[in-house]
Amino acid sequence: MIRKTLKEIAEMIKVENDISSFADLQIAGASIDTRKIEKGQLFIPFKGQNSDGHRFVEDAIKKGAGAALWQKDVPNPPLHLPILVVEDTLIGLQELSRSYRNELNVKVVGITGSNGKTTTKDMTTNLLAQRYKVQKTEGNYNNHMGLPLTILSLEETTEIAVLEMGMSSKGEIDFLTRLARPEVVIITNIGEAHLQDLGSKEAIAEAKLEIINGLTDDGLIIYLGDEPLLHNKLEAYISSATKKTFGRTRLNDIYPLDIIQEDSGSTYKINLSDVEFFLPVLGTHNVLNALSAMMAAIHYNVPFEDIKAGLAKVRLTNMRMEILQGKHGEKIINDAYNASPTSTQASIELLANLPGYKNKILVLGDMLELGPDEEKYHFDIGKSICGENIDAVFTFGRLGAFIADGAKQVLPAEKVFAFDDKEPLINELKNHVDDETIVLVKASRSIKLEDVVSGLQ
Structure with a gap:
C-alpha cells in the first residue's frame, strides 16, 4: 500500500496549507470509512448533499488515522491536526492514486x-x-x-x-x-x-x-x-x-x-x-x-x-452461484447478487440442463435498470423457460409478475406462482421442495431475494 510522508504527499498532489510541522509524519494506506479505519491510514472525507465526512475527521485521527485530507470550501479545518487542505477531496484521492500508480x-x-x-x-x-x-x-x-x-x-x-x-x-x-x-x-x-x-x-x-x-x-x-x-x-x-x-x-x-x-x-x-x-x-x-x-x-x-x-481453487463471492442446502434436503443455487436478462437466461439454461434432480424450481425477481421496455424483457424471460425441464416458477415483485405471465405461455398455470410479499412466497415454496429438488434464486441486488434462501434454511 502507499507509504509516504506528508511532505511526499504534498509533492504528489496540490496541498493548500502549510504542513511543515507534520512533514515527516508517514501515512500507510487510505480509507474513506471511519468505521474501518486502520492505524496510519490517510482518511479521505467527502462532502455530500445529505452528509459531510469532514465531521468525522477528528474522530478518524483519534481512531488512529495518520492524517486526513480536507476540502478547501469546508470551513474550520482543524489545522492543529495533520490535515492536508485540497481543492476537492475526490480529485485529491484520484490524483494521489494516479501519481502512485505511475511510480x-x-x-x-x-x-x-x-x-x-x-x-x-x-x-x-x-x-x-x-x-x-x-x-x-x-x-x-x-x-x-x-x-x-x-x-x-x-x-x-x-x-x-x-x-x-x-x-x-x-x-x-x-x-x-x-x-x-x-x-x-x-x-x-x-x-x-x-x-x-x-x-x-x-x-x-x-x-x-x-x-x-x-x-x-x-x-x-x-x-x-x-x-x-x-x-x-x-x-x-x-x-x-x-x-x-x-x-x-x-x-x-x-x-x-x-x-x-x-x-x-x-x-x-x-x-x-x-x-x-x-x-x-x-x-x-x-x-x-x-x-x-x-x-x-x-x-x-x-x-x-x-x-x-x-x-x-476458484471460489466466488457470496450469492453468485452459491450452492446451499435447505432444511428439507433440497439444494439451493443462490444467485441473488444481481440479475439482467442475459445473466438470468444463463441461469435458467443452467438449471434446465443440470442432471440428477427430479424437481427443478425457479425463483425469479425484478431485473432493474432496463428502461422503457422493462416489462417486455421480463415477459420474454418467462416465455423462454423450457416447460419440459422446469417444474415450477415462483416470481416476486411488480416486474416479476410479467415473468409469471410469460411463463404461463409455456408451463401450466398451476405451476406458476406470482407474489409481491416474500413470506407467503416462502411458505408456498416449502410445499414444493424435498430432497430431490433444486431451487435457483435470482433477482437484482436491491430486491434482496436472498431472504427467500434464508427462509428455506
Whole structure:
C-alpha cells in the first residue's frame, strides 16, 4: 500500500496549507470509512448533499488515522491536526492514486462487461497467482472512488493487479482505464444492464469499449467473440494492440470442448490444450468467463497445469452461484447478487440442463435498470423457460409478475406462482421442495431475494 510522508504527499498532489510541522509524519494506506479505519491510514472525507465526512475527521485521527485530507470550501479545518487542505477531496484521492500508480512497476489487467466482471476478476486472480504476486479489486471498489482506493492499496512488490471497472454512464470507464493504464483488458459481454441510462445495447458496447482507451502500447484485448457488437467494433479498431477472442464457437481463439455439467461444477477441455480442467462453479456462462481468464494467464506464460490448479481453487463471492442446502434436503443455487436478462437466461439454461434432480424450481425477481421496455424483457424471460425441464416458477415483485405471465405461455398455470410479499412466497415454496429438488434464486441486488434462501434454511 502507499507509504509516504506528508511532505511526499504534498509533492504528489496540490496541498493548500502549510504542513511543515507534520512533514515527516508517514501515512500507510487510505480509507474513506471511519468505521474501518486502520492505524496510519490517510482518511479521505467527502462532502455530500445529505452528509459531510469532514465531521468525522477528528474522530478518524483519534481512531488512529495518520492524517486526513480536507476540502478547501469546508470551513474550520482543524489545522492543529495533520490535515492536508485540497481543492476537492475526490480529485485529491484520484490524483494521489494516479501519481502512485505511475511510480509502481506493476502490470494491470482491467476487466469490464455487463455481466461476470467480478467472477472473471476472481478467476483471473487465481490463475495468475500460480506464478505471480497478484492483488485484485476487493468487493465492489470498481468505480471513480473505489478504483483509486484499490490502487493505493497495492504493495510495491505486487507484480500484477487485476482491476474491475464498473460504470453507470458514458465516460466513466474512460476515466478508470486512463487512471489504471492496463496492459491487458477483458470485456466479458454486452448485456442489458444500464439500458435505462444509456438507451441501447450499442451505447452500452461503446461505453464498455472505453476500457481500451487506457491500454498500454502493444497491449492485449480479450473479448467475447460471439458478441457481434464487440466483434464488429473491434474488427475496425486499428492499433498496436493484439486482439484475442473467447466464446462458444470454433471461430474464437479459445473455445471449450466436451463440457460436462455437474452440480459441483464443470469439467471441460479447450482447443489449445489436452489438459482437462475442472471449474467448481456452475454454469456454461462461467466456463466462458474462465476462458477469458485463461487467455490472460496464457499471455503471462502461466502453464496449463498451473491454470488447471488455479481453476480448481476458484471460489466466488457470496450469492453468485452459491450452492446451499435447505432444511428439507433440497439444494439451493443462490444467485441473488444481481440479475439482467442475459445473466438470468444463463441461469435458467443452467438449471434446465443440470442432471440428477427430479424437481427443478425457479425463483425469479425484478431485473432493474432496463428502461422503457422493462416489462417486455421480463415477459420474454418467462416465455423462454423450457416447460419440459422446469417444474415450477415462483416470481416476486411488480416486474416479476410479467415473468409469471410469460411463463404461463409455456408451463401450466398451476405451476406458476406470482407474489409481491416474500413470506407467503416462502411458505408456498416449502410445499414444493424435498430432497430431490433444486431451487435457483435470482433477482437484482436491491430486491434482496436472498431472504427467500434464508427462509428455506
